[in-house]
Each structure stands twice: as C-alpha cells, then as structure tokens.
Amino acid sequence: MKTNLLHIKNMVCPRCVEAVQNLLVKAGYEPMAVTLGQARLSPSTPIDPKAVAPLLREAGFDVLLDRAEQLTEQIKTVLQEYLEHLRTAPAPLTTSAFLADRFATTYSHLSKVFSRTANLTIEKYLIRMKIERVKEMLSYGEMTLVQIADQLRYSSG
Numbered sequence: 001m002k003t004n005l006l007h008i009k010n011m012v013c014p015r016c017v018e019a020v021q022n023l024l025v026k027a028g029y030e031p032m033a034v035t036l037g038q039a040r041l042s043p044s045t046p047i048d049p050k051a052v053a054p055l056l057r058e059a060g061f062d063v064l065l066d067r068a069e070q071l072t073e074q075i076k077t078v079l080q081e082y083l084e085h086l087r088t089a090p091a092p093l094t095t096s097a098f099l100a101d102r103f104a105t106t107y108s109h110l111s112k113v114f115s116r117t118a119n120l121t122i123e124k125y126l127i128r129m130k131i132e133r134v135k136e137m138l139s140y141g142e143m144t145l146v147q148i149a150d151q152l153r154y155s156s157g
Contacts, residue, residue, distance in 0.1 A: 002046035006039040007064040008056060009073055012080075019059055027055055036077045072117040075110060078102050079126055083133060087151045095126060130154075 008020060013036075021034040029052075030042035041047055053063040064070045078099060086092050096107035099122070103110060114122050130152050137148045149155075 002048055004041045004043055004046055006041070006047065006049055006052065007070040007073060008037055008039060009062040009064050009069070010060055011036045011077075016061070020056070020061060023055055023059055024052070027052065036080070037073045066117075068113050068117045071110070071113050074103075075099065075114050075122065076125070079122070079129060082126070083129060083152070086153045092153065095122065 011017060011020060017034050017036060020039055021031055024031045024034070024039060024041070028045075029047055030045045031039050032042050033040045049063045049065060056063055064073060079095075081102075082095060082098050085098060092098075093101070099110050100107045111122055114125070118125060133152060134148055137143055137151075138145075143151075
C-alpha cells in the first residue's frame with residue numbers, strides 16, 4: 001500500500017529528523033516535511049512503507065505500520081514536549097490533561113493503548129524520561145540539583 005505519510009520509530013532529536021530527511025532524499029523520494037516520528041512525502045512520490053523499512057532500519061529507525069504503535073510513538077513525542085512545558089509554564093498542566101488536550105481524546109484511551117503497546121505505563125515512561133533529562137542536565141554542570149528539581153517539578157515534600 002503506497003502512502004504519503006510515514007510513521008517512524010526511534011526519532012528522538014533534531015539530528016534524527018535530519019538523518020531521515022537525508023535517507024529519503026538519497027533513496028530518491030521528495031520529503032515535504034520531516035518531524036519527530038513522521039515524514040510527509042510529496043504527492044508525486046508516494047512510498048511503500050515496507051520498501052523503505054530496510055533503509056531506515058540500517059540507520060536505527062523503524063517504520064510503524066500498526067495504528068497502536070503509531071499512537072504510542074506520537075505519545076512519546078508529545079511527552080518530550082510536556083517536559084519542556086513543565087520547565088517553562090508557570091502553572092503546568094498535569095500529564096493527563098496535557099495529553100488529552102493534545103490528542104483530543106481521553107487520557108484513559110491513550111493510557112490503555114500506550115500500556116498495551118509499550119508494556120509500561122505512561123507514568124513510568126515519563127519517569128524514565130525525566131531521569132534521562134536529569135542525567136543530561138547534570139552532565140552539563142550548569143545547574144544545581146535544586147534548580148534541576150525545580151525545572152522538572154520534583155518536590156521535596
């Protein structure tokens with residue numbers, strides 16, 4: 001089945017976006033927009049996701065064909081945005097409110113799909129993301145533990 005939209009797993013940073021863009025161009029496709037988790041191709045160059053999967057797999061990415069897997073990857077991408085929201089918003093939304101708002105559906109539905117597909121809860125995944133962010137921020141050596149805890153909305157009580 002040919003399509004103009006690819007859902008791609010393991011895209012986590014701007015370098016991943018650039019890498020996927022370059023891989024698609026090198027393979028002769030015309031990407032119109034490549035963002036975290038997705039590549040939209042020109043209508044004149046539809047693509048068979050199964051045909052491009054080996055090319056992406058060589059670079060550490062994977063094409064998602066299953067709708068539940070696609071939604072799970074989209075949730076992971078939005079959770080990255082949520083971490084930024086925690087850092088910058090004066091009164092941040094809860095995780096459930098943020099996700100329900102972004103996907104225009106219930107958190108319960110998102111949570112069930114995510115847990116079934118990822119084999120862990122959204123909450124546990126978010127905790128892992130926050131731990132990785134703390135390690136990253138500590139490695140920069142620019143902030144104290146108290147400042148990092150404040151930015152990620154950890155509390156001491």
